[in-house]
Amino acid sequence: MTQEESLQAEFDSQLNDIAKVNLMLVGGTGVGKSSLINRVLGEELAAVGAGRPVTRGCQRFEKDNLPVVVYDSEGYEIVDGAINNDNFKSVVLAEIDRLAKLSLSNQIHLFWYCISINSHRITEYDLMNLKQLVQRDAKVAIVLTQCDGDELDENDQGKVAAAFKKELKDAGFDSPVFETSTSIEDDLDLGALLDWSAESLPADKLKDAFVGAQKSNIPLKEKQARHAILMAAASAAGAAGLNPIPMSDSVALLPIQLALAARLANIYGFNALDAGAMALLKTQILALLGRQLAASLTKLIPVLGQVVNAGVASAITAGFGYGLNAVFKSAYVTLLDTGKLPDWAELFKHLDLLTMVRRENEKQKL
Numbered sequence: 001m002t003q004e005e006s007l008q009a010e011f012d013s014q015l016n017d018i019a020k021v022n023l024m025l026v027g028g029t030g031v032g033k034s035s036l037i038n039r040v041l042g043e044e045l046a047a048v049g050a051g052r053p054v055t056r057g058c059q060r061f062e063k064d065n066l067p068v069v070v071y072d073s074e075g076y077e078i079v080d081g082a083i084n085n086d087n088f089k090s091v092v093l094a095e096i097d098r099l100a101k102l103s104l105s106n107q108i109h110l111f112w113y114c115i116s117i118n119s120h121r122i123t124e125y126d127l128m129n130l131k132q133l134v135q136r137d138a139k140v141a142i143v144l145t146q147c148d149g150d151e152l153d154e155n156d157q158g159k160v161a162a163a164f165k166k167e168l169k170d171a172g173f174d175s176p177v178f179e180t181s182t183s184i185e186d187d188l189d190l191g192a193l194l195d196w197s198a199e200s201l202p203a204d205k206l207k208d209a210f211v212g213a214q215k216s217n218i219p220l221k222e223k224q225a226r227h228a229i230l231m232a233a234a235s236a237a238g239a240a241g242l243n244p245i246p247m248s249d250s251v252a253l254l255p256i257q258l259a260l261a262a263r264l265a266n267i268y269g270f271n272a273l274d275a276g277a278m279a280l281l282k283t284q285i286l287a288l289l290g291r292q293l294a295a296s297l298t299k300l301i302p303v304l305g306q307v308v309n310a311g312v313a314s315a316i317t318a319g320f321g322y323g324l325n326a327v328f329k330s331a332y333v334t335l336l337d338t339g340k341l342p343d344w345a346e347l348f349k350h351l352d353l354l355t356m357v358r359r360e361n362e363k364q365k366l
Contacts, residue, residue, distance in 0.1 A: 010255065011282055014262030015271050019105060019205040020062075021213070023197075024071040024096070026088075026129065027114030032145035035182055036114065037070055040194070042215025057087040058095060065272035067209035071108065088129055096136065109206060110197050111140045113175075117160040118146050122167055130173060139200045140175045142168060147188055148181035194220055204231075212269040216336060222329065224267050229321035232260040233314040233360075240313035253313055254289055257320050261285045264321070268328045277341055284348040288324070312361065319357030327351055 025033040038044055058073040073092050099107050111133055115126055133140050144165075150158030161179050168177060176196055178189035194210075194217055201207045204227075211217075211224040236256050265271055270281060327347050334342045 008282065008286065011258055011262055011285065014259050015265060015278075017205070017262075018067055018212075018266050018271060019203065019209050021068045021110065021201065021206050021210045022071065022099075022106070022108050023068055023110045023112065024073055024108045025112050025114060026073050026092075026133075027116075027143075027145075028119075028123070028126075029074060031114045031116040031119075032180075032182060033072060033112075033114045036112070036143065036145060036180055039190070040215075041066065041068065041070075041213060056091050058092050066213060067266075067271075068213040088125075089132070093132055096133075096138075100136070104202065109139065109201055111138050112143045112193075112197075113140055114143045114145050115164065116145045117150055117158070117164060120160060122164055127171055130175070134173065134175065141193055141196060141200075142173070142175050142177045143193060144177060144179045146182050147179040148183045148186050150179075191217065191219070195223075198224065204228075208263060208266050212266050212271065214269075218329065218332065221267055221332070222325070225264055225321075225325045225328075228260060228263045228267065229318055229325065232256055232263075232321055233318040236317035237310040237314040240310050253317060257289060257317055260317065260321050261289075261324055264324055264328055268332050270328070270331075273341070280344050284344045285324070288320075288348060288351070288353065315361035315363075316357055318360040319353060322360070323351050323353045323356040 023037075025037060027033055058071060061070040061072065074087065096108055113126070113130055113133065115122060130140065130142070144161050147158055147161055150160050153159050153162070158179060165177050168175075178193040178196070180190050180193065181188045194214060198207050198210050198220060201210060207224060208228070211220050214220055236253050239252070239256065262271075265281070265285075270278070273281070330347060331342050331344070334340070
């Protein structure tokens with residue numbers, strides 16, 4: 001196998017090594033759970049995949065190229081005009097407990113407990129269900145839905161939402177509470193909910209997967225991308241710091257940078273592209289790595305010197321990461337605006353990687 005073939009195989013392996021986030025939606029019938037998740041994922045829940053019944057009152061939605069598995073579970077239901085909570089207590093909680101005993105990939109990672117302010121009350125069943133989840137140390141966000149119809153007070157705060165928050169606090173719940181809207185023009189706390197969800201996940205691969213599933217949250221993608229770049233730069237610094245290497249051997253940094261490239265692609269959701277589009281992107285990334293290696297032997301030597309120490313390794317890797325992130329962000333904005341991917345070759349042609357590396361090297365000296 002040639003070096004290029006080896007790099008391609010490694011990139012494919014890194015790109016496909018992605019976890020899936022298991023997110024459970026809980027709440028009464030008609031509280032707007034489907035509308036909420038449709039907005040977050042950018043597609044209809046029914047289109048994510050045929051809901052597979054997990055247990056009575058709970059369905060599992062999954063799609064191959066979508067890194068979030070959605071469990072739609074009713075917290076309670078209306079039976080003969082009365083609220084019935086037996087299903088959640090005896091069936092859904094039992095399923096949650098069963099999954100909790102399995103590997104991390106099978107456990108429910110996040111719970112969004114949805115309560116509509118249109119009901120104008122928090123039921124005793126909501127409080128009971130929330131208590132059951134909290135007692136299990138579950139990562140629970142309380143999501144107030146349909147808040148765009150809330151009456152505002154003199155401080156432009158929703159009156160019903162404020163009352164709900166006070167009631168929840170008085171009941172002893174300290175889980176974060178987020179207001180969401182059915183209107184795409186009004187995000188309210190949706191961004192904060194997504195930030196909290198990403199930060200609450202127990203592993204970086206899960207965080208990358210969750211961020212990658214977001215269809216329009218560019219700030220969240222940039223935040224996770226910066227985290228990935230800093231981690232890769234630290235890894236490169238650690239590798240070179242143990243045994244500084246000649247600039248001519250900087251190829252030793254390629255595995256770290258290749259893993260970073262795959263991770264950034266996952267964060268921006270490009271791993272879900274069709275095979276043809278992914279092949280074009282992969283070609284440009286591998287060519288970029290090759291250009292960087294060639295440049296390190298010529299133009300970078302007067303700036304960085306003949307030896308790759310910890311600082312130089314960090315600068316080269318961070319510069320590569322920030323440059324690639326700029327390309328990915330531009331491509332993603334184009335995708336959102338036009339529904340089409342840009343010309344990858346054109347985007348990569350204008351990437352000034354040397355300037356990025358020099359800039360990072362100057363930061364190392366400060």
